[in-house]
Amino acid sequence: MVLSATAWVILAGAVATYLTRVGGHAVLSRFERIPPRVEAALNAVPAAVLTAIVAPYAVFFGLAEAITIAAAIVLALRLPTLAMLGICWALVWLLRQAI
Amino acid sequence: MTATQSDFWRGVRDAVPIMIAVAPFGLLFGALAAENGLTPFEATLMSATVYAGASQMVGIELFGADIAPWIVVFSILAVNFRHVLYSATMGQTIGAYSRMQKALAFALMTDPQFATTEQKAEKGIATPFAWYLGLALPVYALWVAEAWLGAVFGSLIDDPAAYAIDFLLPLYFLGMVMGFRGRANWLPVVAASAVASVAAYHFVGSPWHVSLGGLAGVAVAAIIGVRPGHKLVV
Incomplete structure (x- = not known):
């Protein structure tokens, strides 16, 4: 079977992901204690990367999108992710019709 | 029923709330994957081998x-880098597993799998390999099946x-970011990433805003450091 280029990228991503899953045990467990700055940096990676992906949507993609992002931030403080997702999905759809 | 069997089924019962929480996102992944040009095979392959929701969406x-x-590979790696910390912590909890059992357990280690295992261990409840599989396998099977279903119907x-489906992905990421808000240094990290990302998008161009913005947030976290006793998982 011939795999597509996309499938190869997926498999490479899978290998990289597995390495993060075994790597902590294999490498960091050799240290008595993880240096606090290293731990702080690692701990911050997902929030930092995901924020970097989202931020331009709030600025460069239009008014409907900017308003929806602002609403999503407020709603996410109170509601579960799925409820926020449903409401903001409807909101951005409506705003795109209106604006 | 043997002790191993009852451990396994205890794990399956513990998996039910995770499955309810994860189910909509498994379908969403499949549907958005199809929208972004992946075939149902590729979407299913990704859920089966990467098996980490946020990074799959990225x-x-x-x-x-x-x-x-x-x-693409580097971005998947970056989003999944938190596993390194989970792995270091969970390695102690599952220290009694054999080498092969550990190798499999780490392959199935997601955010909820890690959080549940650590919660049980903290309460002094046993987390043997059979229980771990009982917790992990139903969630895995659901996740993989949903990718296929979502991709077939999404296409x-x-x-x-x-239908504004194109905006679900950024909203999903925003939900994840907000979900991390109990973590150490959250606000300065998010603020630095957002500002750096917007600047990079404007001055350097896409896709560099992802790496440059992410790097800025991580650098801020490293500069601030972390107090002992902070929460690793929210």
Whole structure:
């Protein structure tokens, strides 16, 4: 079977992901204690990367999108992710019709 | 029923709330993967082998944007880098597993799998390998099946922008970011990433805003450091 280029990228991503899953045990467990700055940096990676992906949507993609992002931030403080997702999905759809 | 069997079923019962929470996102991944041009086979392959929701969403977002393969892989790696910390912690909890059992357990280690295992261990409840599999396998099976289902039905939608489906992915990421808000240094990290990302998007261009913005947030976290006794998982 011939795999597509996309499938190869997926498999490479899978290998990289597995390495993060075994790597902590294999490498960091050799240290008595993880240096606090290293731990702080690692701990911050997902929030930092995901924020970097989202931020331009709030600025460069239009008014409907900017308003929806602002609403999503407020709603996410109170509601579960799925409820926020449903409401903001409807909101951005409506705003795109209106604006 | 043997002790191993009852451990396994205890794990399956513990998996039920995780499955309810995860189910909509498994389907969403499949549907958005199809929207971004992945075939049902590729979407299912990704759920089966990467098996990490947020990074899969990042992957398909970048596949849709004609970006160099190594950047896609690097971005998946970056989003999943938190596993390194989980792995170091959980390695102690599952210290009694054999080598092969550990190798499999780490392959199935997601955020909820890690959090549940650590919660049980903290309460002094046993977390043997049979229990671990009982917790992990139903969630895994659901996740993989949903990718296929979502992709097959998602590919039937011909104009995603008309239904605002194209905006679900950024909203999903925003939900994840907000979900991390109990973590150490959250606000300065998010603020630095957002400002750096917007600046990079404007001055350097896509897709560099992802790496540069992410780097800025991580650098701020490293500069601030962390107090002992902070929460690793929210």
